[in-house]
Amino acid sequence: MDDRQFRNVMGKFATGVTVVATQVDGKVHGMTANAFMSVSLNPKLIVVSIAEKASMLEKIKQSKSFSVNILAADQQELSMIFAGQLKEHREVQFDWLGGIPVLHGSLAQITCEVSASHVEGDHTLFIGKVKEINIVDSEPLIYFSGKYRKLAEE
Template identity: 80%
Template sequence: MDDRQFRTAMGKFATGVTVIATDVDGDVHGMTANAFMSVSLDPKLVVISIGDKARILEKIKQSQTFSVNILAADQQELSMIFAGQLKEHREVEFDRLDGKPVLNGAVAQIACEVSTVHVEGDHTLFIGRVTDIHLEDAEPLIFYSGKYRALAEAVTV
């Protein structure tokens, strides 16, 4: 199989959209990602996967902390900003949750401290110990087959 076929197959898995954020010396750094999942309930652990070429990789290694911001359906522009898809500079305001930078209005804000680091292939997996969570009642932003989507109401037959 070639790289394109692999990427297309992985794109067939519908995911939420997150912005991973960290803070180094007062400067907040963020990146859009959908490579995120829960790992354990006891202790509360999550994992994020960061590519070797991502600028945020060294920042998380330095800070040993990160937040996962699960974006709401009305936050597509934030996803595009942190994915580098918008060329014009836009200032983004961050709030704080347990001292970690978080995005206001996200469906979930998850503050984490790095617990373990695994290098696998061309990515680094950060296992994060969850230190705090804030939830909002909003619909999530969805990504499927290379496009942003929204949840549809369930239809009962």
Template identity: 70%
Template sequence: MDDRLFRNAMGTFATGVTVITTEAEGEVHGMTANAFMSVSLDPKLVVISIKENARILSKIQESKTFAVNILSDEQQEESMIFAGQIKEKRKVAFGRLSGQPVVPGALAQITCEVSAEHVEGDHTLFIGKVTDIHLEDGNPLLFYKGRYRSLAEEKEVVSK
């Protein structure tokens, strides 16, 4: 199967956009990702998927913690910074939630302790036990078919 065909098919699944953050050796690291999902309510678990060559992989393995920051539709620039799409160096100010670095203004900041790690293909899946959550109002930043998107205004549907 062709890699492009697979990527195009996966791109038809609209996702939210997150920035995964962690802190190792006193330095904050972050990466844009859309490979995130909730796993369990009891206990509260989430999973993130990190590519084998991503710099943040070893940092999460070292710290044993990470935060998932679900971005708002006003945070496309933050997504682009952490995706490496903006090349010039920009200073990013982080907030803190339960001592972990988080992206201010994110719709949700979810801090986690790594409870399991699984290597699958060219990615490592980290299962995170949720330790804290902070929520903000707003609309999500979306990604679909390789482009950033936002929600359209809801239309009232009248059934006859």
């Protein structure tokens, strides 16, 4: 199988859309990611997968903390900003939860300390020990087959 075929198959798994954020030297950094999942309830652990070529990799290694911001249906533009799909500069508002930057208005915010990291293939898996969470009642932004989607009403 070639890389494109593999990517197409993986794209058939509908996911939520997140922005992973951290702070290094007083500056907030973020990237769009859909490779995120919960790992454990006790202790509360999550995992994010960051490409070895992503600048965010070194930022998380330096800060040893990060947030995962689950985007709401009206936050597609934020996903595009942090995925590098919008080239013009846009101001992004961050809030703070437990001293870690979180995206204003996101559906859910999870702040973590890195408890472990594992290099697998061309990615590093960061296991995050959950420190604080925040959730609002809203609809999620969905990504499926290379396109942003919204949940349909039944």
